Amino acid sequence: MAATEQTIKQVNTLGSSDYKYGFSTEVDEIRPPKGLNEEIIKFISAQKDEPEWMLEWRLNAFKVFNKLPKPQWAKLNIPEIDYQDCYYYSIPKSLKDKPKSLDEIDPEILKTYEKLGIPLKEQKMLSGIAVDAVFDSVSVATTYKKQLSDLGIVFCSISEAVKTHPELVKKYLGSVIPVSDHSFAALNSAVFTDGSFIYIPEGVRCPVELSTYFRINAMNTGQFERTLIIADKDSYVSYLEGCTAPMRDENQLHAANVELVALDNAEIKYSTVQNWYPGDKEGKGGIYNFVTKRGACRGKNSKISWTQVETGSAITWKYPSCILQGDNSKGEFYSVAITNNMQQADTGTKMIHIGKNTSSKIISKGISAGKANNTYRGLVNILSKAKNARNFTQCDSLLIGNQCGAHTVPYIESSNSDSMVEHEATTSKINEDQLFYCQQRGLNSEDAVGLIVNGFCKEVLQHLPMEFAVEAQKLVAISLEGSVG
Amino acid sequence: MLEIKNLHVSIEEKKIIKGLDLSINKGEVHALMGPNGSGKSTLSYVLSGKDKYEINDGTIDYNGKNLLELDVDERANEGLFLAFQYPMEIPGVQTSFFLKTAINSKRKYLGQSEMDALEFAKLMKSKAEELNISTEMLKRDLNVNYSGGEKKKQEILQMSMLSPKMAILDETDSGLDIDALRIVSEGVNKLRNSENSFLVITHYQRLLNYIKPDFVHIIADGKIVKSGDYSLALELEEKGYEEISQTA
Numbered sequence: 057m058a059a060t061e062q063t064i065k066q067v068n069t070l071g072s073s074d075y076k077y078g079f080s081t082e083v084d085e086i087r088p089p090k091g092l093n094e095e096i097i098k099f100i101s102a103q104k105d106e107p108e109w110m111l112e113w114r115l116n117a118f119k120v121f122n123k124l125p126k127p128q129w130a131k132l133n134i135p136e137i138d139y140q141d142c143y144y145y146s147i148p149k150s151l152k153d154k155p156k157s158l159d160e161i162d163p164e165i166l167k168t169y170e171k172l173g174i175p176l177k178e179q180k181m182l183s184g185i186a187v188d189a190v191f192d193s194v195s196v197a198t199t200y201k202k203q204l205s206d207l208g209i210v211f212c213s214i215s216e217a218v219k220t221h222p223e224l225v226k227k228y229l230g231s232v233i234p235v236s237d238h239s240f241a242a243l244n245s246a247v248f249t250d251g252s253f254i255y256i257p258e259g260v261r262c263p264v265e266l267s268t269y270f271r272i273n274a275m276n277t278g279q280f281e282r283t284l285i286i287a288d289k290d291s292y293v294s295y296l297e298g299c300t301a302p303m304r305d306e307n308q309l310h311a312a313n314v315e316l317v318a319l320d321n322a323e324i325k326y327s328t329v330q331n332w333y334p335g336d337k338e339g340k341g342g343i344y345n346f347v348t349k350r351g352a353c354r355g356k357n358s359k360i361s362w363t364q365v366e367t368g369s370a371i372t373w374k375y376p377s378c379i380l381q382g383d384n385s386k387g388e389f390y391s392v393a394i395t396n397n398m399q400q401a402d403t404g405t406k407m408i409h410i411g412k413n414t415s416s417k418i419i420s421k422g423i424s425a426g427k428a429n430n431t432y433r434g435l436v437n438i439l440s441k442a443k444n445a446r447n448f449t450q451c452d453s454l455l456i457g458n459q460c461g462a463h464t465v466p467y468i469e470s471s472n473s474d475s476m477v478e479h480e481a482t483t484s485k486i487n488e489d490q491l492f493y494c495q496q497r498g499l500n501s502e503d504a505v506g507l508i509v510n511g512f513c514k515e516v517l518q519h520l521p522m523e524f525a526v527e528a529q530k531l532v533a534i535s536l537e538g539s540v541g
Numbered sequence: 542m543l544e545i546k547n548l549h550v551s552i553e554e555k556k557i558i559k560g561l562d563l564s565i566n567k568g569e570v571h572a573l574m575g576p577n578g579s580g581k582s583t584l585s586y587v588l589s590g591k592d593k594y595e596i597n598d599g600t601i602d603y604n605g606k607n608l609l610e611l612d613v614d615e616r617a618n619e620g621l622f623l624a625f626q627y628p629m630e631i632p633g634v635q636t637s638f639f640l641k642t643a644i645n646s647k648r649k650y651l652g653q654s655e656m657d658a659l660e661f662a663k664l665m666k667s668k669a670e671e672l673n674i675s676t677e678m679l680k681r682d683l684n685v686n687y688s689g690g691e692k693k694k695q696e697i698l699q700m701s702m703l704s705p706k707m708a709i710l711d712e713t714d715s716g717l718d719i720d721a722l723r724i725v726s727e728g729v730n731k732l733r734n735s736e737n738s739f740l741v742i743t744h745y746q747r748l749l750n751y752i753k754p755d756f757v758h759i760i761a762d763g764k765i766v767k768s769g770d771y772s773l774a775l776e777l778e779e780k781g782y783e784e785i786s787q788t789a
Contacts, residue, residue, distance in 0.1 A: 487629070489629050490629045490630075490631055492591055492592075492613065492629075493625065493628070493629035493631075494631070495590075495612075495613035495614045495617065496589050496590075496613055496614075496616075496617050496622075496623050496625075497617060497639075497642075497643040497646070497699065497703070498614055498617040498618045498643050498646035498647045498650065498703070499614060499642060499643065499646050500612075500614045500646070501614070503642070503646065507631070507634055507639075507642060508631060508634070510633065510634070511631055511632055511633025511634035511682070512632065512633055513633070514633035514634075515633070
């Protein structure tokens with residue numbers, strides 16, 4: 057059997073049973089009826105005990121949402137989404153009365169996170185990483201809170217921040233992604249449930265990785281994550297998010313808005329390992345991952361760096377972007393997107409150069425197997441005031457088998473003559489001779505594919521925080537092979 | 542060690558090997574010489590299990606196992622090693638990491654535990670020094686931007702670290718300058734012992750000045766047409782393939 061045929065066969069055997077986070081947790085939920093309307097928005101706001109200004113902001117966003125058409129630019133086949141046939145809020149009953157300590161949390165939920173490798177109890181907490189755990193529509197717990205607050209760092213759920221730091225939320229929420237940006241952004245603004253809020257004060261270098269773990273559990277429920285990270289002058293933070301969901305036959309929606317703000321000399325490093333349930337081999341079920349992520353380099357010499365490993369979801373629609381406003385600011389985007397079976401991904405970035413001497417770097421690695429489609433879509437826009445701006449873009453695609461597709465759609469707009477834009481792109485098929493070479497050295501064909509693909513992704517994976525790089529390498533291999541270890 | 546009987550191989554309907562017999566015992570070094578297109582490289586690929594080759598007839602016994610029934614990686618882990626004529630580049634994979642992965646694949650196959658990092662580093666360092674390979678090179682991506690000579694040395698390094706039972710060297714001398722040829726040959730000679738065997742495939746007698754074979758076979762048109770000891774290689778050098786094949 058030809059080596060690629062073997063690979064394709066292995067890839068095909070990767071059924072839904074190989075998704076190791078596919079279990080669900082039995083909990084009693086509080087869940088208002090299905091449907092999207094003002095009542096539900098009021099319900100969410102009331103559940104969260106929000107101030108009046110927050111509710112008004114939501115209701116206004118809902119009005120905007122009703123006027124906006126669905127974004128159409130992506131090369132995706134997105135089935136019509138019936139917004140009325142979806143639950144917008146679901147929280148475990150045990151979390152309703154805001155448990156004061158972990159002892160008051162339903163042990164089933166704590167067990168869920170332990171199964172996912174994210175222990176929340178003090179004695180078992182991951183060292184060097186503070187975690188905010190979000191279960192459906194609510195944040196369960198945040199670790200290392202006390203240690204961080206001693207440094208003046210705020211790391212809590214956004215629901216909590218609305219109440220405890222309203223001045224920061226009011227100032228920055230929606231300042232990077234306007235409510236009217238597109239319909240998913242408006243929808244999220246109207247019904248967002250939970251996510252993380254981070255504020256790093258001036259001159260503070262956050263000593264640990266901050267991390268949020270998103271888990272969708274309830275059926276037919278959308279998850280509307282909202283995350284806001286503000287790095288004040290001369291500060292630094294590295295943040296990582298992870299995502300999983302149970303295996304279900306129906307599609308579920310995850311529509312997130314993530315906003316980052318970096319002031320003078322500040323740096324934000326944002327990493328994502330996205331492993332939502334991708335659906336089964338025939339394309340049944342799976343998460344629709346419609347995510348708007350945008351960072352504003354507001355201050356001079358500021359830097360925002362996005363690193364993403366996208367292996368899950370039935371559909372991924374995601375363009376983490378940088379607005380390079382401050383002079384000398386830097387934006388980076390490192391991406392690995394793997395699609396297998398019937399998965400579709402349309403992902404990339406936007407780099408908007410506004411300030412002088414701004415620079416951006418884009419490294420995108422797309423891997424397609426099965427019947428999947430993978431598109432890189434990017435925009436590099438250099439405005440007239442962005443004297444001496446620089447961009448380097450490299451897009452590489454790797455195809456496994458001959459039923460998948462890879463597409464590269466780079467847009468470049470430059471309004472001044474001092475800037476320099478470089479673009480490189482390659483598309484290749486996994487090489488049989490490379491596979492044979494590895495196998496002749498004793499690697500089985502699965503390990504050989506894993507090794508070659510990881511080599512292909514190396515430039516991106518090395519930007520992940522060390523604690524997660526090894527995990528991500530395994531994930532890359534697993535999502536292509538079906539050899540869950 | 543290896544017993545090939547009446548082997549017939551074709552690729553895309555074209556017959557390449559037409560009734561080849563070859564027997565290699567433990568501790569022996571055999572040289573296989575022949576002109577371009579005679580089936581030398583095909584034999585090395587068939588032995589290592591590359592696909593696209595159709596076995597039309599014949600048997601290959603390898604240490605009591607039917608070699609043709611084993612997968613490529615099984616053959617490798619059973620101690621069969623092919624030093625490639627054109628080693629593959631693997632971008633993004635550090636040479637030392639590749640070596641470690643290969644060694645541990647074999648250990649896993651044999652039911653042994655993984656080699657620990659320190660032991661591995663020591664082994665790699667000593668073997669690399671023998672072959673005059675710099676540690677800087679081991680940090681580079683496997684075979685990427687290596688010179689022809691460096692690639693061949695790398696093959697021999699992999700061979701010495703995996704210490705195979707049956708090693709096939711496919712035109713390892715091609716593209717080597719005289720210094721590299723000497724180093725590579727010394728590497729091979731160090732590995733030789735009474736327990737392992739080598740099949741050295743080459744065009745030229747030159748290599749056999751350094752690696753002295755016990756037997757020399759001449760292959761032409763998919764068959765071994767003449768076998769002898771080292772003196773056959775010298776005779777070949779003098780008379781050329783055509784005359785030798787005809788007198789056979």
